[in-house]
Amino acid sequence: MSNPISDEAAGTTFAVERTLDLSALLGDWRNTNDAATGIVRLVLTLIGDRIFLRVFGAGHPGAFDWGDAPAEVFAELPESMQATSFTSHYDLGFMSVWLQTYLAKGVLVVVSFNRFQDGSGRANYFGKEFFFRSQKPVAVK
Amino acid sequence: MKHLRAQDRLERIGADARPSLSPSEFSGTWVNTNTDTPGITHVTCTVEGDVLRVRLEGNGSSEPSGWGEATAELLCAASIHGGPAMSFIAGFDLGFKKVQAGANLNQGLLVMAFYHSFQNHGGGSRSNYFSREFFHRAAWS
Numbered sequence: 502m503s504n505p506i507s508d509e510a511a512g513t514t515f516a517v518e519r520t521l522d523l524s525a526l527l528g529d530w531r532n533t534n535d536a537a538t539g540i541v542r543l544v545l546t547l548i549g550d551r552i553f554l555r556v557f558g559a560g561h562p563g564a565f566d567w568g569d570a571p572a573e574v575f576a577e578l579p580e581s582m583q584a585t586s587f588t589s590h591y592d593l594g595f596m597s598v599w600l601q602t603y604l605a606k607g608v609l610v611v612v613s614f615n616r617f618q619d620g621s622g623r624a625n626y627f628g629k630e631f632f633f634r635s636q637k638p639v640a641v642k
Numbered sequence: 643m644k645h646l647r648a649q650d651r652l653e654r655i656g657a658d659a660r661p662s663l664s665p666s667e668f669s670g671t672w673v674n675t676n677t678d679t680p681g682i683t684h685v686t687c688t689v690e691g692d693v694l695r696v697r698l699e700g701n702g703s704s705e706p707s708g709w710g711e712a713t714a715e716l717l718c719a720a721s722i723h724g725g726p727a728m729s730f731i732a733g734f735d736l737g738f739k740k741v742q743a744g745a746n747l748n749q750g751l752l753v754m755a756f757y758h759s760f761q762n763h764g765g766g767s768r769s770n771y772f773s774r775e776f777f778h779r780a781a782w783s
Binding site: 577596621626 | 643644645646647648649650652663716717718719720721722723724725728729731742744746755757758759760768769770771772774
């Protein structure tokens with residue numbers, strides 16, 4: 502049985518099908534909750550033929566920048582050319598986070614599966630947050 | 643305690659923290675709420691200790707009738723403080739495509755998201771795609 506978690510953890514990057522329209526996903530997404538204590542911002546960028554996610558976690562005085570991680574995009578149907586969801590994975594050393602997302606009526610729904618691997622006693626947990634797009638993509642690097 | 647989100651910072655792990663997550667709440671057979679679904683019709687969850695095995699069945703039209711069984715690769719509680727598992731990730735390899743499934747319990751439903759990645763795009767005629775389905779407990783489960 503294949504293990505997609507291991508595949509992603511190995512640093513796989515995903516080539517984007519050039520025919521897939523990424524316009525609904527690329528850009529800068531902000532948490533709909535001003536007081537969010539989880540992820541406060543997501544940025545999706547196309548670099549060459551790869552799409553990358555950048556996550557910012559709630560912090561004080563500034564947000565924590567998790568850096569870039571490769572993302573894999575998905576359409577709503579096999580016949581569709583419009584990308585409406587993506588997945589990504591972060592291995593941050595002390596914890597791993599799997600992100601699964603989808604668009605619903607212009608809102609980006611982000612589900613997170615969080616695993617702690619530092620022996621701290623924190624339980625693996627599930628989260629769900631909602632994001633609106635604050636800025637459409639302006640350039641492709 | 644290292645953290646990259648405010649919500650992951652805990653001053654103290656409670657004595658009742660349960661890092662070992664029991665998946666027992668998934669146990670049984672789940673039926674798609676949409677009787678006309680072209681996708682997954684049934685989900686069967688088997689629990690052995692802290693191990694959760696997931697078997698999917700399609701109706702044989704747009705999805706194969708038998709997906710085989712996968713072991714959940716990650717179990718998550720509802721919060722960082724622990725408790726019973728209420729979500730999981732599992733991967734399925736159907737040969738022509740790999741599917742990462744993310745699931746969570748919500749209001750008595752098993753909500754499952756499927757991210758389908760074709761291993762051979764057949765000349766670009768099919769896009770990787772996302773689907774989301776809802777399952778209720780079988781009356782006999």
